[in-house]
Amino acid sequence: MPVKIFDAHCDVLCKLLLDPGLDFAHECSLLDVTLPKMLESGIGTQNFAIYLPEDLAGQFDLVLKSIELFHERILSNGQLRFIRTKDDLRLAAENKQIGALLSLEGVDALQGNMTYLRTLFYLGVRSVGITWNHANWAADGVMEPRKSGFTAKGLHLIRECNRLGLILDVSHLAEKGFWELHELSAKPYIASHSNAYTVRPHPRNLRDDQIAAIIRTGGVIGITFVPPFVHATEPVAMEKLLPHIDHICSLGGRRHLGLGSDFDGIKEWIVGLEHAGNYQRFVELLQKHYSEDDVEHLVYKNWNHFYTNHLPENE
Ligand SMILES: [Zn+2]
Known part of the structure; x- marks a missing residue:
């Protein structure tokens, strides 16, 4: 029996948006995440991010198009169940279906409009990454040279997410914004796909005080498989993920750690972890150490506990 997997971040929706010819339901070598690969590797829950490339990032109609694709190309397979509530999570597990969560990566397309935000919540989006790497109307991403924090509208977005029950995701967010969100948010927040900066100093990774803050407030950090966030020189072996795990555990994160692969958002892969069909190889490695x-x-329960606690009770 494969060990059940919960993955908090993949970008297959973006690939489907840009190339409608790609097939999620059948084996497709151009996709890291496909239904056959998910079934092969025992995925219990997968979070599907709505991400728009930078040249299209402001277009709300493409966010809606991504949700249409999520329904027509992904959920249409009976093996998946859309997870919007605590009950959905329980029912997916009971019926041995793959749970499918929907998230937004970067709020650019919301254009500061809270009606757009609320509409996405009503359509089932359950977590929101504030930025991608650069600045948008709400805040600066980690690669924005001015490294600023939130705008007034961005602070309003945090409050509105809290009020609705939309989970805030700090992956990609610049450090100043991270601490502003930490101060303002009344609820635990997550880093869906980030590693430890102390182990691999990369702007996309989290400093020790950030990791400690996420742990203290009850959030979860998704270890990500993006080779340059894992180790300085490539090729990167799976073993190189272990120091990130050990480090976050040393800060008290044993029950605040999960996976956030970033599959289909990457163009280079960890050796042996080239797609979503390979999780059990990683599990075997973990079993030798923990x-x-x-x-x-x-690989599953920490994210599952978090979502069980923080998803809405019912529709
Ligand atoms: Zn990302």
């Missing part, structure tokens, strides 16, 4: 209980928490 207890069975810790492995299960790391």
